[in-house]
């Protein structure tokens with residue numbers, strides 16, 4: 001691309017800290033919007049999106065996961081879709097909208113928060129944006145409001161060949177970056193006002209922060225969930241200039257930021273995100289600047305005062321010791337309570353909502369940050385409660401979400417021994433005045449941090465953990481160990497901290513760590529080069545110690561190889577109780593599981609499960625997950641039969657109607673197809689012996705068996721499925737698990 005003479009090309013800014021940016025990735029400068037970190041991807045890449053190219057600047061993990069899950073839902077419209085954990089962003093056909101500056105200007109639509117910009121929604125936003133800009137000579141840096149909470153930023157795209165090539169390009173705002181100086185009139189209309197309106201208490205924290213700044217407290221700690229803290233800063237920024245630095249940024253960049261902060265009137269504050277740790281040199285530079293030391297590159301003639309530095313963190317105690325000793329003021333932003341969520345949601349939706357919907361939104365947003373709750377409320381205003389449910393489901397794939405309710409004991413067959421053992425630890429009836437159903441149960445954990453479930457894959461460990469939460473009326477957070485690991489320094493520990501911070505906000509809560517051996521292998525084995533695992537284990541230990549002092553968070557961990565888990569985690573006061581979850585060892589147990597799994601089936605006559613199981617491989621070769629395959633197989637069999645016979649009858653239908661929506665045959669075909677897909681997935685999943693908890697959709701799957709599809713499952717269907725069933729573990733593997741159990745129980 002040849003730079004236009006009126007907009008000389010700035011030096012591209014490379015934002016990746018380590019790995020070179022993948023070709024054809026467009027980066028947006030983080031200063032585009034205070035809370036933003038996003039990646040811009042050319043349309044051509046949509047079809048082949050891989051998680052790897054998504055590199056975010058601050059919340060790498062969150063962005064990685066969210067983009068991975070969301071982008072496919074946006075395809076094929078709009079041509080480029082972007083998001084960050086807290087902002088949605090869609091670039092809509094810059095070339096056709098702005099023909100006069102085809103390669104130099106991109107149209108960036110910032111939509112608030114995480115509502116899933118489904119294709120029609122994105123198109124609507126883009127249409128609005130085009131309308132707002134029509135007839136205007138849009139310049140880089142222009143910000144145009146198009147509707148409540150949605151505005152357009154015209155960003156400048158720089159780089160060889162412009163937006164259509166596959167060259168590495170950085171995107172920078174042509175103008176100054178902050179809300180305050182890009183468009184003063186917007187300071188009132190955008191995020192600040194919106195947050196302050198919907199969460200009145202945000203104003204309190206901003207006022208507190210402002211008081212600290214006015215008293216010239218030079219080092220301030222702002223503690224709270226990362227996003228909540230970011231929101232307070234956003235609102236504060238509407239009143240005073242804020243300059244942001246990353247705790248691991250190069251010193252030169254931090255120096256530039258300090259100079260920029262001193263040059264504004266009044267002198268700006270520097271905000272440093274400290275969640276992922278802060279480099280010692282950066283700490284030194286920031287603290288020096290707070291006592292008037294001049295940053296590098298500083299010219300006396302430029303004047304300026306000492307700087308006020310705000311460190312944002314989850315807990316003040318987590319700040320580096322050098323910072324801790326210098327903190328002059330603290331502002332704590334507590335997690336948002338259910339009452340606050342209710343209030344915020346009802347304010348946002350005003351008279352549009354039924355009381356029950358408001359309650360449901362407040363409940364489904366358990367553990368969300370303030371901005372996320374507000375985002376969910378705006379989804380409701382735009383598209384109703386159903387979209388909210390979908391949004392939460394989609395959102396949950398990309399980050400830690402909190403489930404409430406869900407699996408009950410009745411969904412579990414057999415496993416009575418582990419069930420009882422867990423019940424002893426989590427005393428559900430500890431407070432007789434509080435029923436289980438009101439979601440207000442105090443979990444008496446007998447001062448145990450948690451338990452470790454171990455055993456062969458597919459035996460129901462995840463299910464048990466979910467049922468504990470479901471029966472207690474607690475929230476449930478499920479984490480797959482390896483997902484927390486990150487190649488970047490400090491990120492894995494940060495992810496662990498995030499899990500516990502989320503658990504604290506969602507308490508009472510059960511946190512489930514699957515594949516603990518992968519997350520926390522024995523320290524000192526040197527299996528990983530950078531000692532990441534060792535640091536993760538240390539972080540887990542310190543979080544467990546914090547959990548031990550409260551009785552409303554309970555950890556359930558699961559592993560197929562508990563012998564590989566770091567022994568420190570299994571010491572008294574931590575996960576000192578290990579419970580073996582075995583394969584169903586008798587026909588009776590198999591039968592109980594199958595019965596639980598087919599509870600919602602429409603059965604044709606009485607089913608003799610004993611006879612069904614006689615046609616299946618003998619115990620103990622079938623896991624609960626294998627039996628689930630049997631149940632699903634039987635349903636499929638019945639659905640196919642139904643489809644066949646109904647098709648034969650089709651021509652004789654009285655009114656000749658063929659509505660897909662009402663037609664049980666069509667429904668059955670659809671469900672059968674869905675099931676075929678799930679079955680395929682399940683088979684792969686079993687063969688790899690690394691079960692996805694899969695129980696997210698557990699209740700829904702069960703319900704889909706029983707819904708109005710008209711599929712009735714007969715004895716014959718079950719027998720046919722049983723005959724086809726193949727166990728997922730062979731006898732050698734079973735033997736190995738048995739030996740492991742003996743080794744652990746006898747301590748040999």
Ligand SMILES: Nc1ncnc2c1ncn2[C@@H]1O[C@H](COP(=O)(O)OP(=O)(O)OP(=O)(O)O)[C@@H](O)[C@H]1O
Nearest residue numbers: 412413457458459460461462463593624625628691
């Ligand atoms: N006792 C059981 N009762 C009912 N369903 C079961 C039972 N055990 C397993 N299942 C079924 O198997 C599926 C997989 O179970 P789950 O994910 O809980 O196994 P897991 O032991 O956690 O596996 P992994 O060790 O591979 O993580 C569940 O979704 C459920 O459908």
